[in-house]
Amino acid sequence: MPLLVVGTVAIDNVETPTESRKNLLGGSATHFSLAARYFTPVRLISVVGEDFPQEHLDFFKKREIDASGLVVVKGGKTMFWAGRYHKNMNDRDSLDTQLNVFGEFNPQLPEPHQAAKFVFCANGMPSIQLNVLSQAPGRRLAVADTMDLWINHHRQDLDTLLEKIDGLVINDIEARLLTGTENLVAAGRAVQKMGPKFVVIKKGEHGAMFFGEHETYVLPAYPTDKLVDPTGAGDTFAGGFMGYIAEKDAFDAETLKTAMAYGIVAASFNVEGFGIEGIAKVTRADIDKRMAAYRQMLSF
Amino acid sequence: MPLLVVGTVAIDNVETPTESRKNLLGGSATHFSLAARYFTPVRLISVVGEDFPQEHLDFFKKREIDASGLVVVKGGKTMFWAGRYHKNMNDRDSLDTQLNVFGEFNPQLPEPHQAAKFVFCANGMPSIQLNVLSQAPGRRLAVADTMDLWINHHRQDLDTLLEKIDGLVINDIEARLLTGTENLVAAGRAVQKMGPKFVVIKKGEHGAMFFGEHETYVLPAYPTDKLVDPTGAGDTFAGGFMGYIAEKDAFDAETLKTAMAYGIVAASFNVEGFGIEGIAKVTRADIDKRMAAYRQMLSF
Numbered sequence: 001m002p003l004l005v006v007g008t009v010a011i012d013n014v015e016t017p018t019e020s021r022k023n024l025l026g027g028s029a030t031h032f033s034l035a036a037r038y039f040t041p042v043r044l045i046s047v048v049g050e051d052f053p054q055e056h057l058d059f060f061k062k063r064e065i066d067a068s069g070l071v072v073v074k075g076g077k078t079m080f081w082a083g084r085y086h087k088n089m090n091d092r093d094s095l096d097t098q099l100n101v102f103g104e105f106n107p108q109l110p111e112p113h114q115a116a117k118f119v120f121c122a123n124g125m126p127s128i129q130l131n132v133l134s135q136a137p138g139r140r141l142a143v144a145d146t147m148d149l150w151i152n153h154h155r156q157d158l159d160t161l162l163e164k165i166d167g168l169v170i171n172d173i174e175a176r177l178l179t180g181t182e183n184l185v186a187a188g189r190a191v192q193k194m195g196p197k198f199v200v201i202k203k204g205e206h207g208a209m210f211f212g213e214h215e216t217y218v219l220p221a222y223p224t225d226k227l228v229d230p231t232g233a234g235d236t237f238a239g240g241f242m243g244y245i246a247e248k249d250a251f252d253a254e255t256l257k258t259a260m261a262y263g264i265v266a267a268s269f270n271v272e273g274f275g276i277e278g279i280a281k282v283t284r285a286d287i288d289k290r291m292a293a294y295r296q297m298l299s300f
Numbered sequence: 301m302p303l304l305v306v307g308t309v310a311i312d313n314v315e316t317p318t319e320s321r322k323n324l325l326g327g328s329a330t331h332f333s334l335a336a337r338y339f340t341p342v343r344l345i346s347v348v349g350e351d352f353p354q355e356h357l358d359f360f361k362k363r364e365i366d367a368s369g370l371v372v373v374k375g376g377k378t379m380f381w382a383g384r385y386h387k388n389m390n391d392r393d394s395l396d397t398q399l400n401v402f403g404e405f406n407p408q409l410p411e412p413h414q415a416a417k418f419v420f421c422a423n424g425m426p427s428i429q430l431n432v433l434s435q436a437p438g439r440r441l442a443v444a445d446t447m448d449l450w451i452n453h454h455r456q457d458l459d460t461l462l463e464k465i466d467g468l469v470i471n472d473i474e475a476r477l478l479t480g481t482e483n484l485v486a487a488g489r490a491v492q493k494m495g496p497k498f499v500v501i502k503k504g505e506h507g508a509m510f511f512g513e514h515e516t517y518v519l520p521a522y523p524t525d526k527l528v529d530p531t532g533a534g535d536t537f538a539g540g541f542m543g544y545i546a547e548k549d550a551f552d553a554e555t556l557k558t559a560m561a562y563g564i565v566a567a568s569f570n571v572e573g574f575g576i577e578g579i580a581k582v583t584r585a586d587i588d589k590r591m592a593a594y595r596q597m598l599s600f
Binding site: 183254299 | 387389482483484485503505509517518519521558561595597598599600
């Protein structure tokens with residue numbers, strides 16, 4: 001089944017302890033789409049400025065990501081983010097965040113997109129996420145991500161969103177901030193009470209936790225010693241997770257757990273390259289091979 | 301097969317954000333023994349002072365832990381540790397550490413103990429750990445734990461120890477300190493080069509990683525929302541891990557992985573009570589039941 005995603009498409013400057021790169025194609029919807037496309041057709045809803053390089057538009061096209069919902073604003077500037085990772089490669093400082101055209105984005109779903117069954121609202125302003133959901137009334141599963149900025153300053157919209165979505169995918173810091181609860185198991189259950197039927201808490205290098213109607217579990221990250229750049233790993237996780245769900249056209253407990261594992265495997269490729277390089281260059285066969293290794297790792 | 305353990309037996313004062321307890325029975329060898337006894341007969345080597353309460357000696361006896369190697373020093377004072385956990389229950393401050401009689405400990409293995417096949421040197425001074433190993437020449441598997449104090453100030457003895465042991469069990473902070481390497485996968489491999497055939501890196505609430513001759517893997521912690529006191533969770537992990545190995549009388553790759561899982565399950569009980577309460581009160585059936593749930597959690 002096709003998968004609709006709304007989120008940011010951005011230009012990133014990234015510094016790690018050993019390397020720094022400028023003008024990388026980035027953004028939550030970008031990483032998400034690049035992972036999800038291995039599983040299902042992806043329809044991308046976002047906005048960029050006139051400065052957005054044609055090569056990036058070609059890049060989406062070449063990878064069969066439907067970017068007909070990617071608006072190019074004349075005279076506008078593409079969202080920009082710059083970040084620097086600490087020595088531990090897990091913590092980072094955001095050096096600069098310019099929403100630019102994304103700050104004024106008023107998404108209009110092309111007609112074929114309005115019948116979407118599977119919708120993912122990648123990290124972005126809750127009002128934009130809500131706007132997209134209102135244009136996809138036929139959805140069977142809507143899942144969203146969010147971040148500290150919206151938790152702290154757009155809480156009312158976010159609370160409305162939480163009541164409308166089926167699942168929330170956030171990281172550990174966001175889960176603690178959203179609930180005021182330190183223990184992640186307690187935090188996950190507290191988020192469920194805010195609306196979503198299931199909650200995924202991403203723990204970076206430590207994997208991800210799942211809270212469903214009848215079960216709570218945690219799966220570890222796939223261990224890699226080729227950690228190059230963690231940027232977008234969470235979005236890539238979400239892309240693998242939602243991509244598999246859309247591919248199976250199902251979201252029963254068993255499908256969701258396998259989807260969690262695919263998300264983790266997709267994220268492990270993402271961190272092995274700068275920006276999108278890691279996830280962009282693999283094949284579905286590479287993903288399935290690592291998935292088999294991951295399954296094996298967890299068997300005893 | 302009987303399992304020999306040398307380590308500390310101590311009195312602990314523990315403060316968590318919600319509760320504080322004084323004069324708890326603690327120490328690395330105590331937590332270790334209480335987990336390992338569910339799998340195999342345990343022979344404890346340690347030292348306490350004359351102040352050590354008789355009820356604790358009775359406690360070991362009642363649980364069939366062979367404490368014939370537990371020396372009581374006349375006029376001596378038992379090791380004492382006081383710690384306070386941060387709000388996140390993962391970080392802690394050591395408020396007081398008094399080695400007392402443990403600082404002068406010169407272990408003499410009772411004759412039946414000298415034929416030990418499985419030996420665990422729980423956290424303690426490397427010279428004491430080496431001393432015990434030299435008295436157990438028939439050992440088939442020797443595994444040790446260590447900590448920042450010995451890494452920073454007893455490095456030469458520790459390096460000698462690393463060359464003599466088959467496995468090292470340490471936590472993530474210690475692995476980074478020992479190797480000067482941030483990435484845990486790289487750190488684990490770097491420790492292997494110092495001598496041990498296998499290395500286990502404990503990550504607290506995030507589970508544990510294993511580095512063997514041919515494989516690297518990570519297993520998550522068993523998620524619990526009943527987190528009461530993490531003190532001794534790492535030693536309890538080691539007790540479950542070594543206990544299962546001694547029970548199976550084997551340490552092939554498959555046995556080691558199942559042992560990792562038993563260690564994780566044992567640790568999950570430990571954190572659900574203050575001090576030793578959590579691990580002391582369960583049964584082997586409780587452990588096996590949770591082990592089945594853990595296996596199920598990792599199946600997809």
